[in-house]
Structure formats: structure tokens, C-alpha cells
Amino acid sequence: MANILIVDDEIDMLNLIKRVLEKDNHCVTLINHSKDILHIDFRKYDLLLLDIMMPDMDGFEVCQQIRSLVDCPIIFLTAKTQEADIIRGLGLGGDDYITKPFGANELRARVNAHLRRDAREKRYSVNVSGITFLLNAKEAQFNSVKLPLTKSEYEICEYLALHQGQVFSREQIYEAVFGFDGESDDTVIATHIKNIRSKLLAEKLSPIETVWGVGYKWE
Numbered sequence: 001m002a003n004i005l006i007v008d009d010e011i012d013m014l015n016l017i018k019r020v021l022e023k024d025n026h027c028v029t030l031i032n033h034s035k036d037i038l039h040i041d042f043r044k045y046d047l048l049l050l051d052i053m054m055p056d057m058d059g060f061e062v063c064q065q066i067r068s069l070v071d072c073p074i075i076f077l078t079a080k081t082q083e084a085d086i087i088r089g090l091g092l093g094g095d096d097y098i099t100k101p102f103g104a105n106e107l108r109a110r111v112n113a114h115l116r117r118d119a120r121e122k123r124y125s126v127n128v129s130g131i132t133f134l135l136n137a138k139e140a141q142f143n144s145v146k147l148p149l150t151k152s153e154y155e156i157c158e159y160l161a162l163h164q165g166q167v168f169s170r171e172q173i174y175e176a177v178f179g180f181d182g183e184s185d186d187t188v189i190a191t192h193i194k195n196i197r198s199k200l201l202a203e204k205l206s207p208i209e210t211v212w213g214v215g216y217k218w219e
Helices: 011-022 034-039 059-068 084-090 104-121 151-162 170-177 187-202
Strands: 003-005 026-031 046-052 076-080 096-099 125-128 131-134 139-142 208-211 215-218
Touching: 003 011, 003 034, 011 084, 011 104, 034 059, 046 059, 046 104, 059 076, 059 084, 059 125, 076 084, 076 104, 084 096, 096 104, 104 170, 125 151, 131 151, 139 151, 151 170, 151 215, 170 187, 170 215
Parallel strands: 003 026, 003 046, 046 076, 076 096
Antiparallel strands: 125 131, 131 139, 208 215
16 A cells, blocks of 8 residues: 555546545545645655646646655656657656556556555655755765764754654654663753754754754754
8 A cells, every 4th residue: 555646637537546546555645736735745655646737837847846855756647748748757857657548457557566666666765954864874965965973963863854843852852863761861962963053054054943942843
């Protein structure tokens, strides 16, 4: 089962695709206004189906704006079959095209093929506030250069960044990073945050905000 987001301005098309993909037990979210997608938390989706011909913002523009935020496959739904359009979409970060009209079996097969491939080739990376977190390597990069974070500093940054906008107390951060049986106490978090800020400021980055009387959050 995968979490799939579908963006198309045609309600009937959205409902049709939803019924087809739910046959494979996928959890499907529908959006019929392209601008709404800019407020979505993409980290919970495993694949995006994106229509090209939409008012306000077409699929190409949407893909261009969200590709740095999305590490999952993006498949275009389109009636446009000209080679120039295909090249443009793939150049913007799309992974595949499904041409309308399409059959239910073709849709299921293409979606499931991309999900299997993504599971094998997952990059395990996410970009937050311009910083790329290589989750498997436990490494953070800015402008493709590794940031000089210690293991504990990286873990704190990853935890806050992956919960961007949420406020955590020092105790919550300590338990998330070091566990309940850590050998120190939560006062060490303030020291780590100070060191992290110093290193990030060297790159003119300041994503960690202090929420006085509560804790910290990643902006």
C-alpha cells in the first residue's frame, strides 16, 4: 500500500483514478486546484500523479516549484504527446507520462512499477530550508557541500527539520535523539543548539528558532 497524491482539475477524472488505485489498496488523496498543492506536506506521499493542462498553474509549473521538496516519483497525466512537451516535463523532474485517455490496467501497472523501482532506488534524502539531509548517510549538505556537524548535532537538526514548524522542548529533543536512557540530561541540548547555530551561520543559515519558555523549532 502507498500514499498517492493526485492533482487534476477534472473531478470525474480524479474519482475514476481514485477508484482504480484503491483496488491495489493504495491510500489516495485528491486535489482539484493546482495552487492548493503548494501547501501540502509532501513527505507523507510515495507518488504524485500530476495533470498538465490545469488553470492557474499548469502541471509543468507545479512540478518545477515542488520538485526540490519531493523525493518520490512524479507521473504526468496529459493529452499532450509532442516530444518537446515530454522532454520539458522530464527536464523539470518528472519521472514518466501517462497519456489520456488511458486504461485502468495501464495506470495500475505504471504506478506500481514506479513504486517498486522507488523502493529499490530510494535516495533517502530530503531538502528542508535549503539543507539536504542524506538520511541513510546521516549527513547534511548545503550547496552540495557537507556541513561540519557532529553526530549528535546532525541528529538534532534532522529531528527538528523533519518536524518543521513544530515546537519541541529540550526534554523532547533529548529523548528523541539520545533516548530515555541517555547518559546526560536535557541541558546539553542548549549547548548543541548553540554549536549548530554557529556552524550554520557560517553558511548564512539560521533555521532554528528559540521559542522562549517552550523550546526550539525549525523554521
